[in-house]
Structures are given as C-alpha cells and as structure tokens.
Amino acid sequence: MIVPASAIPPLQCLRAFLAVAQFGNFTRAAEALGLTQTAVSHQISQLETHIGAPVFIRNRPNVQLTDLGKKLLPKLESGLSDVWEAFKEAQNSEKTKRVVVSASPEFCTQWLAPRLEKFFNLFPSISLNMTVEYRRADLSSGEVDAAIWLGAGDNDLFATRLGVEEEFAVCSPELAQNIPKENGMSIAPLLQYVGARHTVLDWERWFQQIYGVSLAEDGALPEIEYGPVFDRFSDMIAACKRSEGFALVRSSLVADELSTGQLKRCFIETVTSDLHYHIVTLPKARCRPEVEQFRQWIVAEAASGEIAR
Numbered sequence: 002m003i004v005p006a007s008a009i010p011p012l013q014c015l016r017a018f019l020a021v022a023q024f025g026n027f028t029r030a031a032e033a034l035g036l037t038q039t040a041v042s043h044q045i046s047q048l049e050t051h052i053g054a055p056v057f058i059r060n061r062p063n064v065q066l067t068d069l070g071k072k073l074l075p076k077l078e079s080g081l082s083d084v085w086e087a088f089k090e091a092q093n094s095e096k097t098k099r100v101v102v103s104a105s106p107e108f109c110t111q112w113l114a115p116r117l118e119k120f121f122n123l124f125p126s127i128s129l130n131m132t133v134e135y136r137r138a139d140l141s142s143g144e145v146d147a148a149i150w151l152g153a154g155d156n157d158l159f160a161t162r163l164g165v166e167e168e169f170a171v172c173s174p175e176l177a178q179n180i181p182k183e184n185g186m187s188i189a190p191l192l193q194y195v196g197a198r199h200t201v202l203d204w205e206r207w208f209q210q211i212y213g214v215s216l217a218e219d220g221a222l223p224e225i226e227y228g229p230v231f232d233r234f235s236d237m238i239a240a241c242k243r244s245e246g247f248a249l250v251r252s253s254l255v256a257d258e259l260s261t262g263q264l265k266r267c268f269i270e271t272v273t274s275d276l277h278y279h280i281v282t283l284p285k286a287r288c289r290p291e292v293e294q295f296r297q298w299i300v301a302e303a304a305s306g307e308i309a310r
Contacts (some may be wrong), residue, residue, distance in 0.1 A: 010051040015077055017044035018056060022074050025063045098291040099128040103138040104149040107200060107234040108278060111254040113149070113299075120298055127291045135199040140283050146292045149299075151200065151276040160281045161296070163303035166274040167252045168207060169266055173244040177265040185268060190228025192246040194237040201276060202249050211270045238264070253278060253303075278303075 020030035021041065031041040049055050056070035066074060104113055109131060120129065132138065138145040140158065153160035172180075176189055191204050204227070228246040231237040234254065241248040242263055251274060258264040280299050286292045 014044045014048040017041045101130045101145045102147045103132040103145040109133050148281045153279045154281050159284045160279040163278045166277045169271040170247045171264040172247050172267045176244040177267045187224035190246040192228045192237050192248045194231040210272045
C-alpha cells in the first residue's frame, strides 16, 4: 500500500495531539515532549489545518477534545502503538544481530572478503562488521566477538584451526614458463611488502628453512636479489601477476589466484608453516547463536579445501 504524502500530517503533530489529549493541557504536554508550549500549540494548529476542523476546545488553562478529536484519538493511539511495536520488534529481531570480526588485512582481502557473499546469503539476519588490523584485539573487552589470527592465542580462548598453511613462492604463468632448471630465482627479483613482519613471510627465513643457508652469505645463492617493497600484500600480488617478480605467500592467501590460474607455484620447495590461521572467540561467545553461526561457517568454508591449496 502506498500512502500519498499529503494524506498524513507530520508525525510530530500526531505525537503532540496524543500528549495534549493525555494531559489536557498544552504546557504539561510540552514538558512531556521536551518542547516549548508554543511549539506544541503550533503543531496542533498544523494538525487542525490538515484536517480542516478543530480537535480541541481551548478553555484556558486546560483543553478538551472536540467530538472529532474524540473519534480520532483511539484510532491514532492504536495505529501509532502498532507502529511503535513493529519497530521495537524489528530492532529486537535477528536482523539486528551483529558480529564484529577482527582479521589481518591479508586474510581479510585475499580469503575472507571474496567469500562473505556466501555467508550473507546463508545468514541474511546477521550483520557482520569487519575490523581490519594487525593488532590482536582484546576479546575480553567486548570490542570484537571473534578474531582470525595466526596462532591460537592463550588458553582462556576457544580457537579452531582453519587449515594447514604452507609457505612457497608464486609467480605469473608467463614468468613460470621461462624459469630455467637451475638458479630459477635469478630471472626475477624477490618481491616484498611492509606487512610481512606481521605475517612472518620473510624470504631470508624461508631460504634458511629450505636450504640451510642465508641470502646474505656470499656465493651461497648467486644472483638472487630483492625487488621493491610494496605497502600492501594485494599490491605485491598485483605486481606478481604482472610478472614483476616472485612473491612468498601462504597457501590461504593465494587460494583463489591459484585455483583460477592467475598465479603459479613456480618451485617445488615448500615449507609447512609453523603458523596457521585460527578462528578465535571467548568460550562464552559460543552461547550467542550469531557468533557460533559465523564460527561454524568459516570452519566449514576452510574445510572445503580452499584454504590450504
């Protein structure tokens, strides 16, 4: 039903009418509404102009309803009460259930964000607010309901691992076709990004784990050099797709690019990471259906095999 805009007077006029009818006095009605007596008087006049007839008999200091006002009062009380109840019900319904989730920029942009449409389709009644940060949020303070961390946190938290992470180098399909059998990494620079210190995606550490030697050692790994340092992981991956170099990644952070062929695992060398992403909550948060639904969804989504490709 579409109600013409001219059919109903402003809501403040209706509230003023109900207040004056209740108190029988403009001054007391104004005090109850937090308005001046002049403002309430103006709103009643506006209502009467809209109707085309008076709704009150003005006998100072009090007022009485006219016959028309008496007919109008119960219908307005009932109608506005129904509207009020409808909004209270909506505000208390599942549609307003909110879950605040903290995640690192890499995990949020590379893995979680592309999958959130699935979550919203499955749980349209949940409002999901993302806090993108490297800082480990204080769950006990209530600032977030769930967090996705590299690691499980302390024993006071409930954590579920989202998959086994591997660390390896990737490059564009075009660059992968030109990699020689020996000294393959010599054909392009090693790309880096500022946030690597938070995710421990460090080339030096990776080479130490793979080969037991340092890039800094003269002659240990000849002709391998570092490339530019990007502000964000996504910027580094974009450069990698443009064949500007090799990127060191975790499997979850390039799951989509690998599955679509935008990037290639270019070497057989792989390290099983000692850091894995976990969904972390307070134990008591699992009593909230909306938090538990998000937790179960992300665990199931990760278990589909995409996170560890």
